[in-house]
Amino acid sequence: MRNDRRILDLEIMAARIRHNVLEICRQRGGYAAQGVALADIAACLYFDELRPDNEGWYHDRFVLSNGHDAIMTYSVLAETGHYTMAELRTYNVDGTKVDQSPIEGQLGFEITAGSLGQGPSQAAGLAWGLRQQGLDQRVYCLFSDGELQEGNVWEGIMFAAHQKLDNLCFIVDNNDMQASGHAADVMGVEPVDDKFTAFGFQARRISGTDMAELLDTFEEARNTKNKPFVMICDTRLWDGIDCLQRALPIAHYTAQSAVDWDMGMKEIENTLTKLEAKRDG
Numbered sequence: 001m002r003n004d005r006r007i008l009d010l011e012i013m014a015a016r017i018r019h020n021v022l023e024i025c026r027q028r029g030g031y032a033a034q035g036v037a038l039a040d041i042a043a044c045l046y047f048d049e050l051r052p053d054n055e056g057w058y059h060d061r062f063v064l065s066n067g068h069d070a071i072m073t074y075s076v077l078a079e080t081g082h083y084t085m086a087e088l089r090t091y092n093v094d095g096t097k098v099d100q101s102p103i104e105g106q107l108g109f110e111i112t113a114g115s116l117g118q119g120p121s122q123a124a125g126l127a128w129g130l131r132q133q134g135l136d137q138r139v140y141c142l143f144s145d146g147e148l149q150e151g152n153v154w155e156g157i158m159f160a161a162h163q164k165l166d167n168l169c170f171i172v173d174n175n176d177m178q179a180s181g182h183a184a185d186v187m188g189v190e191p192v193d194d195k196f197t198a199f200g201f202q203a204r205r206i207s208g209t210d211m212a213e214l215l216d217t218f219e220e221a222r223n224t225k226n227k228p229f230v231m232i233c234d235t236r237l238w239d240g241i242d243c244l245q246r247a248l249p250i251a252h253y254t255a256q257s258a259v260d261w262d263m264g265m266k267e268i269e270n271t272l273t274k275l276e277a278k279r280d281g
């Protein structure tokens with residue numbers, strides 16, 4: 001059931017995740033802008049939709065395809081106690097356990113995801129296998145608009161629709177950015193929703209940063225039968241921390257020296273204080 005308190009708790013968690021992203025990346029840089037922008041989706045997934053239990057396990061499966069967004073997951077797993085902040089501060093340091101892109105078997109990750117474009121087809125195979133075994137686990141896969149430029153992704157999409165995998169939910173981080181510039185300039189992927197619909201998906205286009213809308217859309221995904229679901233999230237880098245978004249709107253990779261981390265920390269700490277006051281007031 002959706003209620004205001006549940007939304008507020010998840011918004012607080014999203015603010016904490018954003019804070020963790022800055023805290024981790026300020027040491028040596030990293031994919032901070034993506035981690036910040038994905039915080040609402042992450043809070044909703046890991047603290048609600050994936051059906052977490054009290055011992056830190058999830059009933060459902062999450063496949064991170066765009067491996068460089070692992071910073072999002074690390075920042076969640078700091079909150080769940082799976083990683084300490086001391087471990088996470090070694091992100092981007094030679095010999096670290098928490099690489100920029102994760103590998104299969106690493107705590108918190110299902111697949112090796114440094115090479116982009118692999119997740120959707122692996123997630124579709126996983127969803128198919130779970131259904132074959134009669135299990136009620138659902139599969140969620142996050143990938144980026146840049147990955148939509150890769151052929152293997154469309155094979156996975158076609159397979160999922162053909163198999164009517166209604167236990168599968170794709171989440172597209174449609175931020176219109178990739179390493180060499182705007183996706184629209186490199187090789188446009190729009191209209192993303194129409195393409196998925198044409199392939200046989202139920203598609204919904206949302207901001208990806210509105211908690212109530214995220215909860216409603218995940219509910220719609222669960223209630224969609226006989227076809228897979230995709231939520232296309234029109235995020236923008238640094239969503240949720242306005243001063244960094246204004247200062248560095250196109251930051252595919254954020255060098256340690258490129259931003260004023262203190263300024264960003266201050267803004268997100270203010271946001272967190274306001275949200276907690278609302279909860280306690």
Ligand SMILES: Cc1ncc(C[n+]2csc(CCOP(=O)(O)OP(=O)(O)O)c2C)c(N)n1
Binds near residue numbers: 034068116177252
């Ligand atoms: C197959 C493959 N090609 C190139 C890269 C190098 N690379 C890392 S991140 C990135 C940009 C990808 O853009 P997008 O997936 O849209 O991610 P975002 O802009 O959201 O960070 C690229 C090209 C890679 N990791 N894998």
